Amino acid sequence: MAKLKDRIKGMAPLKTAVICPTDENSLRGAFEAASAGIIEPILVGPEAEIRDAAQKAGIDITKFEIVAAMDDKAAAQAGIDLVKTGRAEALMKGLISTGTFLRPIVSKEAGLRTGRRMSHVFIMDDPDYHKPLYVTDAAVNNVQSLQTKKDITQNAIDLFRLLEGREPKVALLSATEKAVPDIPSSMEAKELKEMAARGEITGGIVDGPLAFDNAISAEAARLKNIHSKVAGDADILVFPSLEAGNIFYKSRSFMSNAERGGIVLGAKIPVILTSRAADSETRLSSAALALLYARKGAQPS
Numbered sequence: 001m002a003k004l005k006d007r008i009k010g011m012a013p014l015k016t017a018v019i020c021p022t023d024e025n026s027l028r029g030a031f032e033a034a035s036a037g038i039i040e041p042i043l044v045g046p047e048a049e050i051r052d053a054a055q056k057a058g059i060d061i062t063k064f065e066i067v068a069a070m071d072d073k074a075a076a077q078a079g080i081d082l083v084k085t086g087r088a089e090a091l092m093k094g095l096i097s098t099g100t101f102l103r104p105i106v107s108k109e110a111g112l113r114t115g116r117r118m119s120h121v122f123i124m125d126d127p128d129y130h131k132p133l134y135v136t137d138a139a140v141n142n143v144q145s146l147q148t149k150k151d152i153t154q155n156a157i158d159l160f161r162l163l164e165g166r167e168p169k170v171a172l173l174s175a176t177e178k179a180v181p182d183i184p185s186s187m188e189a190k191e192l193k194e195m196a197a198r199g200e201i202t203g204g205i206v207d208g209p210l211a212f213d214n215a216i217s218a219e220a221a222r223l224k225n226i227h228s229k230v231a232g233d234a235d236i237l238v239f240p241s242l243e244a245g246n247i248f249y250k251s252r253s254f255m256s257n258a259e260r261g262g263i264v265l266g267a268k269i270p271v272i273l274t275s276r277a278a279d280s281e282t283r284l285s286s287a288a289l290a291l292l293y294a295r296k297g298a299q300p301s
Helices: 002-007 025-033 047-057 072-084 098-106 146-164 184-197 210-216 218-223 242-254 279-297
Strands: 014-017 039-045 065-068 089-092 119-125 131-137 169-174 205-211 236-238 260-267
Touching: 002 279, 014 025, 014 065, 014 072, 014 236, 014 279, 025 039, 025 047, 025 279, 039 072, 039 279, 047 065, 047 098, 065 236, 072 089, 089 098, 089 242, 119 210, 119 242, 131 146, 131 242, 146 169, 146 184, 146 236, 146 260, 146 279, 169 184, 169 210, 184 205, 205 210, 210 218, 210 236, 242 279
Parallel strands: 014 039, 014 089, 039 065, 131 236, 169 205, 169 236
Antiparallel strands: 119 131, 119 260
């Protein structure tokens, strides 16, 4: 993630509505991102709670604009209004539930939707892997139809090409490397691979189904006699469900100290969606990712 921060040097800060920064974690994340010149925050939420959190944490917010909102729901809508009036370029989640934060963003009235399903990508610098891993979707889509998975895959490919400037190797994960009717995710992976072969998913080398070991370990792929350009060298891991992706992401974050940042894709603006338990470094990396994404103009039509 350090390389990502180097790439945003000289870019104008991203005007960001921070929704409900009413605890030290989210407030400090916004403060540090502002201090680093990554964002220009507008703090949105119950004003007394924001000021109280700042006082308790010893964080100086006197330079930041505060837009008062009586509760989480009102704060989420106020953030949308700031975007619609051009006062904010991005949205960042604070101490607010994901559902409450995202609901107004995905509504048709907000005007932030594109022709593609919104999805989330984490970028992880894992000490046990030889290059950055793009992990999707571990945060947004509870129900993932085949069409949704198609959009999830395409969103991740587009982000990778934007940031890395090359064609990614995409692993469609399941519990097996064979398409088995009793394992629905393996059948969906097979269909997604066929979509890519037909040009319905573009810009990446897509293969699946692949079990997790086959996707990241060349030795495991060799022992299983798997011949694939993706096996053992995946850039993007497309998980079969939000639960699987979320468990993987959190296990690597909390047990292996993998550095990470994440962003919601498929909207007209960057949406920074971090866990309420995320540390300030994760929030800082996510803000840097959002700035780079916004300035490079990657939003789909």
